[in-house]
Amino acid sequence: MSLIEAQGLVKRFGDFTAVDGIDVRVEAGEAFGFLGPNGAGKSSTMRMVGCVSPPTDGQLRIFGMDPVRDGPAIRSRLGVCPQQDSLDLELTCLENLTVYARYFGIPRKVARERARELLDFVQLGDRADSPVEPLSGGMKRRLVIARALINEPEIVLLDEPTTGLDPQARHLVWERLFRLKQRGVTLVLTTHYMDEAEQLCDRLVVMDAGKIVAEDAPRALIERYSTREVVELRFGLDGLDTYADKLAGVGERLEVLPDRILLYAADGDDAVAQVHGRGLTPSSVLVRRSTLEDVFLHLTGRTLVD
Amino acid sequence: MGGTVAVLGHHLTIYRRVWRGSVFTSFLVPVLFLLGMGISVGGYVDERQGPLGVPYLDFIAPGLLMSTALQVAVSEAMWPVFDGFAWSRRYEVMRTAPVRTRDILLGHVAFVQLRALIAVAGFLLVMTLFGAVHSALAPLALPVGVLVGCATSIPIFGYSAHVKSENMFAVVMRFGVIPMTLFAGVFFEVGAMPPAARALAYVSPLWHGVELARGATLGVDTAWSWPLHVGYLLLWIAVGWPLALRQFTRRLDT
Ligand SMILES: Nc1ncnc2c1ncn2[C@@H]1O[C@H](COP(=O)(O)OP(=O)(O)OP(=O)(O)O)[C@@H](O)[C@H]1O
Ligand SMILES: [Mg+2]
Numbered sequence: 350m351s352l353i354e355a356q357g358l359v360k361r362f363g364d365f366t367a368v369d370g371i372d373v374r375v376e377a378g379e380a381f382g383f384l385g386p387n388g389a390g391k392s393s394t395m396r397m398v399g400c401v402s403p404p405t406d407g408q409l410r411i412f413g414m415d416p417v418r419d420g421p422a423i424r425s426r427l428g429v430c431p432q433q434d435s436l437d438l439e440l441t442c443l444e445n446l447t448v449y450a451r452y453f454g455i456p457r458k459v460a461r462e463r464a465r466e467l468l469d470f471v472q473l474g475d476r477a478d479s480p481v482e483p484l485s486g487g488m489k490r491r492l493v494i495a496r497a498l499i500n501e502p503e504i505v506l507l508d509e510p511t512t513g514l515d516p517q518a519r520h521l522v523w524e525r526l527f528r529l530k531q532r533g534v535t536l537v538l539t540t541h542y543m544d545e546a547e548q549l550c551d552r553l554v555v556m557d558a559g560k561i562v563a564e565d566a567p568r569a570l571i572e573r574y575s576t577r578e579v580v581e582l583r584f585g586l587d588g589l590d591t592y593a594d595k596l597a598g599v600g601e602r603l604e605v606l607p608d609r610i611l612l613y614a615a616d617g618d619d620a621v622a623q624v625h626g627r628g629l630t631p632s633s634v635l636v637r638r639s640t641l642e643d644v645f646l647h648l649t650g651r652t653l654v655d
Numbered sequence: 656m657g658g659t660v661a662v663l664g665h666h667l668t669i670y671r672r673v674w675r676g677s678v679f680t681s682f683l684v685p686v687l688f689l690l691g692m693g694i695s696v697g698g699y700v701d702e703r704q705g706p707l708g709v710p711y712l713d714f715i716a717p718g719l720l721m722s723t724a725l726q727v728a729v730s731e732a733m734w735p736v737f738d739g740f741a742w743s744r745r746y747e748v749m750r751t752a753p754v755r756t757r758d759i760l761l762g763h764v765a766f767v768q769l770r771a772l773i774a775v776a777g778f779l780l781v782m783t784l785f786g787a788v789h790s791a792l793a794p795l796a797l798p799v800g801v802l803v804g805c806a807t808s809i810p811i812f813g814y815s816a817h818v819k820s821e822n823m824f825a826v827v828m829r830f831g832v833i834p835m836t837l838f839a840g841v842f843f844e845v846g847a848m849p850p851a852a853r854a855l856a857y858v859s860p861l862w863h864g865v866e867l868a869r870g871a872t873l874g875v876d877t878a879w880s881w882p883l884h885v886g887y888l889l890l891w892i893a894v895g896w897p898l899a900l901r902q903f904t905r906r907l908d909t
Binding site: 403420429439449 | 657658660661662664665668669672673743744745747748749750751752753754755907908909
């Protein structure tokens with residue numbers, strides 16, 4: 350049995366359809382991602398899976414149970430890290446965890462022990478008895494993650510776990526999430542960072558405007574929808590379209606963005622040589638590995654982060 | 656039940672951190688009011704030997720007791736509730752745990768009544784020290800305070816879940832709390848007002864609470880028979896609860 354099973358899942362707010370008939374299966378122990386731009390419907394989906402938002406239509410089963418009928422039973426086995434950090438600023442880090450533990454009927458003593466362990470786990474052990482208010486964004490995020498683990502959940506839902514964090518803070522969060530995964534916890538996360546999806550997810554779906562546009566392992570998606578390498582060319586500001594014509598046939602495919610041209614090719618250096626061979630002199634040339642961003646661009650014609 | 660208790664526990668844990676700040680507004684201010692009004696205005700009133708039968712301070716004390724319950728309960732049902740949805744998003748976090756929306760509402764309502772009860776109990780103690788209590792029934796003013804707290808704050812829970820901006824709370828103060836405090840029998844008998852104003856006082860939950868509290872602390876008869884006053888306050892609760900729950904559900908279960 351899959352831990353999470355959605356078929357034709359729909360969420361509407363009035364006339365507006367935020368999630369438009371998606372099919373998703375998440376197996377035990379996997380790290381599953383929803384990758385998509387702002388407004389794609391990621392949070393709406395997560396809230397349905399978290400049993401706080403009733404689906405408008407379609408089928409949804411979590412642990413084989415119905416989220417509307419068995420909401421509390423399901424939630425007692427979930428850990429939830431909402432998109433926005435919401436902590437009790439008046440309380441200490443430890444109290445933020447122990448207060449939340451009471452909702453799961455965890456005895457006080459167990460809650461305190463577990464809270465200390467979790468604070469150590471997210472590297473906030475020395476902050477246990479200090480107030481939350483002065484913590485940095487990265488620390489707050491880690492505290493929210495620790496709180497989501499207080500009931501030893503089987504599935505942890507993370508809505509944009511690292512948005513707004515600096516690179517160092519992000520890596521620390523990734524590393525902790527990776528450890529959780531190693532312990533066999535099922536992770537479901539949303540992100541609009543392709544590197545996050547590549548690092549953490551075994552499998553992911555690309556969402557756009559409420560629909561799933563692709564689904565697979567990150568590398569498989571890149572192989573299927575993109576080439577091994579990408580060349581980014583800049584030519585000043587005017588008339589990128591005219592360059593596009595001159596570049597026809599170089600690489601496998603080409604994409605014109607407002608400020609640059611992307612050339613998709615198995616061998617980037619070879620493509621660059623061909624560009625120069627046609628007498629073109631771009632103002633800058635960058636050869637890089639293909640990413641999920643390119644997959645997204647290919648599937649939707651738009652960039653992921655604007 | 657467990658969910659409601661956990662929600663109450665959550666609010667109490669926060670209160671334990673911040674209670675000092677609330678002592679001034681929920682306790683000292685009404686006491687200062689009692690002494691200021693009772694002694695200064697009381698001086699004039701008592702000289703004239705009016706129809707009150709008791710010193711003016713003793714007359715207004717049960718009224719201020721109930722207006723304290725009103726003020727504490729209503730303000731606790733405004734900003735903190737707005738905070739729970741919009742700023743701290745505390746309710747959203749509670750909702751991710753295995754509690755139901757009705758537990759979240761009921762637990763917070765219970766906390767607010769506890770706050771009102773603490774304020775009322777403190778005030779009643781001061782009243783007793785000043786000799787303003789004339790009846791052994793006085794402790795009954797405590798449950799009456801909770802009743803007034805529930806009747807006035809539960810509908811406000813719904814209001815606070817509904818409004819988009821905290822500026823809307825000024826409306827409640829201006830058109831609810833302040834007029835009630837001034838004209839619902841706290842400072843003078845509503846019989847002294849013209850019939851239209853008197854009718855408004857009868858509609859207000861505060862007047863019924865004041866009548867009951869005055870009966871309790873002074874041992875005098877209430878204006879109507881006491882079950883009617885109690886029943887009227889229960890009616891506010893019975894109407895307010897489903898309205899509040901509907902607004903909470905709209906915000907938390909979408
Ligand atoms: N409660 C609501 N009422 C009305 N519309 C909503 C509600 N919640 C979300 N929406 C709309 O649904 C769409 C999808 O929102 P959602 O929050 O699921 O997107 P998202 O993929 O999480 O985006 P982001 O990356 O910005 O978090 C958006 O257009 C949003 O405005
Ligand atoms: Mg979102």
